Amino acid sequence: MDAVYTAPGYLFRRMQQIAVAIFVEECKAYDLTPVQYASLVSIRTHPGIDATRLSAVIAFDRSTLGSVIERLEAKAYIERKPSPGDKRTKLLYLTKSGAALLRDIIPSVERAQARILQPLKPADRKTLMALLTQLVDLNNEASRVPLRAEGALEHLGKSG
Amino acid sequence: MDAVYTAPGYLFRRMQQIAVAIFVEECKAYDLTPVQYASLVSIRTHPGIDATRLSAVIAFDRSTLGSVIERLEAKAYIERKPSPGDKRTKLLYLTKSGAALLRDIIPSVERAQARILQPLKPADRKTLMALLTQLVDLNNEASRVPLRAEGALEHLGKSG
DNA sequence: TCCATATTGTAAGTATGCTGTCAATCGAGA
DNA sequence: TCTCGATTGACAGCATACTTACAATATGGA
Numbered sequence: 001m002d003a004v005y006t007a008p009g010y011l012f013r014r015m016q017q018i019a020v021a022i023f024v025e026e027c028k029a030y031d032l033t034p035v036q037y038a039s040l041v042s043i044r045t046h047p048g049i050d051a052t053r054l055s056a057v058i059a060f061d062r063s064t065l066g067s068v069i070e071r072l073e074a075k076a077y078i079e080r081k082p083s084p085g086d087k088r089t090k091l092l093y094l095t096k097s098g099a100a101l102l103r104d105i106i107p108s109v110e111r112a113q114a115r116i117l118q119p120l121k122p123a124d125r126k127t128l129m130a131l132l133t134q135l136v137d138l139n140n141e142a143s144r145v146p147l148r149a150e151g152a153l154e155h156l157g158k159s160g
Numbered sequence: 161m162d163a164v165y166t167a168p169g170y171l172f173r174r175m176q177q178i179a180v181a182i183f184v185e186e187c188k189a190y191d192l193t194p195v196q197y198a199s200l201v202s203i204r205t206h207p208g209i210d211a212t213r214l215s216a217v218i219a220f221d222r223s224t225l226g227s228v229i230e231r232l233e234a235k236a237y238i239e240r241k242p243s244p245g246d247k248r249t250k251l252l253y254l255t256k257s258g259a260a261l262l263r264d265i266i267p268s269v270e271r272a273q274a275r276i277l278q279p280l281k282p283a284d285r286k287t288l289m290a291l292l293t294q295l296v297d298l299n300n301e302a303s304r305v306p307l308r309a310e311g312a313l314e315h316l317g318k319s320g
Numbered sequence: 321t322c323c324a325t326a327t328t329g330t331a332a333g334t335a336t337g338c339t340g341t342c343a344a345t346c347g348a349g350a
Numbered sequence: 351t352c353t354c355g356a357t358t359g360a361c362a363g364c365a366t367a368c369t370t371a372c373a374a375t376a377t378g379g380a
Contacts (some may be wrong), residue, residue, distance in 0.1 A: 004198045004218065007269075007362090008276045008289065009179040013194065014219060014296045016176040017367080018303045020336095034173065035336065038164045052358060059174060059211040064337050066360065071335080088345050088358040109167075116168045119298030124291055129168065131280065131288040136174045138279030142318065143178045144338070176336080180366095195366065213326060224367050226330065231365080248328040248375050274326090304368065 019116050026112035030105045031075075035060065035068055040102050041094050043078055050089040055120060056148035077101055178226050179276050185270035190265045191235075195220065195228055197269060200262050203238055210249040215309035237261055 023034045023071040032040075034153050043049060046057065051069060067100045069092065077098030080090040094102070096131045117125040140146045164170045198218050201317045203209060203251040206217065211229055215222040229252065232238045237258030238297075254262070277285040298307045 006289075008271045009183055009194055009273055010198065011289070011292045011296050012172065012179045012276075013173045014303070014307075015292065015299075017219070018296070018299045019172045019306070021303045022299075023169055033335070034169055036249075038170065038273050043166050050358080061179070061337050062359085063286045063339080063361085067274070067335075082231050084344070086358085090359080113167045113169055114209075115302075116172075116299070120291065120295055122267070124294075127287060128291040128295070129166075129171070131284055131291075132168075132171045132175065133166070134284075135280055135288070136178070137177045139182075139276070142275075143174070143181045145177070147289070148172075193365070210328080222331080223369080227365075246328085246376070250329080297367055
């Protein structure tokens, strides 16, 4: 038996595969990927955020996020507007169509998230989520794009 | 606070990011990715396996595995030989160089796997791994490339 | 033997995810 | 004010991941 099957890295890769497959299956009517969904949700929460701050808020790579934004703009779910104060940045806003999509897709997303954990007993689901949340938080700095949920927005005039 | 932070799918994506980052950091002296490592280990365990069966054994997409194999061959860690019985398939073998690399890299890989779980208390590590193993197994069919660890080798003359 | 069907490797197309680099721009300090 | 360092978005390049499609080949049944 290959040792890889018991390695944490292998198991997390498998779970990521499985989670994405379930998400895509539940949401196929909407043609939206998990990454695109998370981006839309965060833009709704932080209207007028720029791409760099968005990448910190959802812990996506800045380079990758560029093409994600491009696709969301092509589908007319978001708009990019030049920043009045900073000629380098472009501010992101949901369109009406993007807001409507988000409203409609939420039941499918929740079904997907539930299906991921469904095979476990309810008590085990809670335990797993608690440990996973803890581990992600404690390992935050280990990834190349650490999550900066609040700190990233300090210069946006939204906090503090 | 964005709801995405508590979704299982989001947490698994983050852990995958973190696990890959730690693996790459620990193994950077060897220029080998997690996927390439898993492929080498499985080829060592199953010498003469073909690409399709390898993809089932490590639950990688068959298309993706093609380019992985190409890169491993370019680095001279594996060889592809035509199958005597089936003109369609090419059989995979570790080269001396590939076997040596695998021997040398193992301490780094083990360090990486340990680091991924390190922030948790030992008892919590065991709990998390047990639940994760269970969940991956129970969700096996949900991914597009289910693991077929043993069944995939039945036609290779290695089992039963 | 012949043929419908399946398998295998490969390729094209799309989407993350990361490493670099670069020009434009900004901001702070001399 | 001028200049140096940092930031921002964009791009190139590499590596997974998945979908679909296709030609070559195998295989089982008529």
